[in-house]
Amino acid sequence: MSRTEDTAWFEPLNAVLHEWAKTAAARDKAGGTAFHERRLLRESGLLGLSLPVEFGGQGAAWSTTLDVVRRMAQVDSSLAHLFAFHHLQLATIRLFGSDAQNHRWLGETVAQGWFWGNALNPLDKSTRALPDANGYLFDGRKSFCSGARDSDQLLASAFDDDGRLLIGVTPTNRAGITVLDDWDNMGQRQTDSGTVVFERVPIATDELLLQPGPLSSPFATLRPLLAQSILSHIYLGIGEGALQAARDATLAQTRPWIASSAARPADDPYVLAHFGDFWIALEGARLLVERAMQAFDRAWSRGLALTEDERGEVAVAVAASKVAAARAGLEVAHRMFEVTGARSTTAALRLDRFWRNVRVHTLHDPIDYKVRELGEWALNSRVPKPSFYS
Known part of the structure; x- marks a missing residue:
């Protein structure tokens, strides 16, 4: 439950x-x-x-x-x-x-x-923070701004002349902000993760998150771990949705193959083996995700008393859960058609959306680097170094 x-x-x-x-x-x-x-x-x-x-x-x-x-x-x-x-x-x-x-x-x-939208992309350094009498003027273009369209408020980032990351809060409808309707990817098609243009948008000093500021303590560095945990839950949810869709299609419309001794697909040993594989992958990921969230809740409750070592342990758990959830989601969304059969490939059902969604989303940041972090932990006892992605 x-x-x-x-x-x-x-x-x-x-x-x-x-x-x-x-x-x-x-x-x-x-x-x-x-x-x-x-x-x-x-x-x-x-x-x-x-x-x-x-x-x-x-x-x-x-x-x-x-x-x-x-x-x-x-x-x-x-x-x-x-x-x-x-x-x-x-x-x-x-x-x-x-x-x-x-x-x-x-x-x-x-x-x-x-409803809050995102224009905070620390990898995108094209938006500059220009000094102004009351704070700064944000000027540039931000990509991958999920949820910016139809939002009320934005969290936006820019870099000042010294290369310092500044994060500010602004109403989405503030003069100088244009939210483009230019997101048209093969998956995650309604995340509105397109472009936001900032044309000398005033951000007052009291609208900047300066105290304590970005990644300023072990507690503050829980932000990227929360972001990574969000991805784990989305990947896991997509995989579980794909499993349910595969189950529904198999029970409702799939026919047993002519060489099968089973009267119905639900009794075919190969179909059962596939569903067993799906369950194992998702159940393993689920347990890792839940364990990571238990650790995250404990760390969050510690507040500013959270230590670097405690934070590192959470980072390892979150990384493991993300890798497992990504792999499980991709596997089930890809292999589901081996049990649902040719009829399930009709465009009307769009069952391929599960694979397209998880494939696009798992490119958010490379899984290979998460595996490397886990290898550093397993071999060298080094926890992931805090950044906006770990």
């Missing part, structure tokens, strides 16, 4: 997922922005799930919040991505911002029903 079933959010979550499922295949074909489905999220109350009660949120643990992400990814991984990155932006404020900024933006998020 999912831990979300023990919360007050089981009913609203199920209601949202029920509506999403009706149009998931058609929306995958159409691409673009899922305005209606995003509105359902706004109305569900789930946008405040991870926020502390003191700010009007529900105070859910990160393990619970990401379990919701996983459930969403089983149905629609694009919208799961948007929901997860909304909460990642809020976590960034909590980790990098001051108490005053937390009260200001987290409280308003609940009061105003804000």
Whole structure:
């Protein structure tokens, strides 16, 4: 049983997922922005799930919040991505911002029903922070800005003349910001992960996350581990969604092969072996993901008392869970057609969306480097060095 079933959010979550499922295949074909489905999220109350009660949120643990992400990814991984990155932006404020900024933006998020978008890409150094009398002017183009379209607030990054990374908060509709509708990839087609153009956009000093600032303590470096954990849950959810789709198709329409001694596919030993492989891969990944989240919740509860060694142990657990979830998701989404048969390849079903989605998303940052980090731990007892990707 999912831990979300023990919360007050089981009913609203199920209601949202029920509506999403009706149009998931058609929306995958159409691409673009899922305005209606995003509105359902706004109305569900789930946008405040991870926020502390003191700010009007529900105070859910990160393990619970990401379990919701996983459930969403089983149905629609694009919208799961948007929901997860909304909460990642809020976590960034909590980790990098001051108490005053937390009260200001987290409280308003609940009061105003804000949906947050992402324009924070630390690998993209084309956006400059130009000194201004009241702070800085952000100028440039940001790529892979998931959820920026139809958002209310943005977390944006730029580099100053000294090469320092600055992260600021701005309303999406501020003068000088243009959100382009240019995301048209083969997978994750409704994440709106396109381009945002900043043309001398004013960011006041009190809109910059400077105290304590990015990656300023072991606790602050939990931000990249949360981001990596989000990816693990999305990969796992896609794999679980693919397994359910394969099961449904196999039981409903697959016919036994002429050489099979089984009267129905559900009794064919080769079909059963494939489903056994799928289950083993996903179950192993699930256990690693849940173990990593238990460690993450403990680390988060430590706050500023968290040590580098404790953080390192969480990083190893998160890396292992991400690699396992990526491999399991890719395997099941790819091999599902070996059990569903030729009829399941009809374009109307768009069952290939599971593979396209997990294939695109697992390119976020190279899995090979996560495996190398784990090798460093296994052989040399070195934990991953904190960065925006580890």
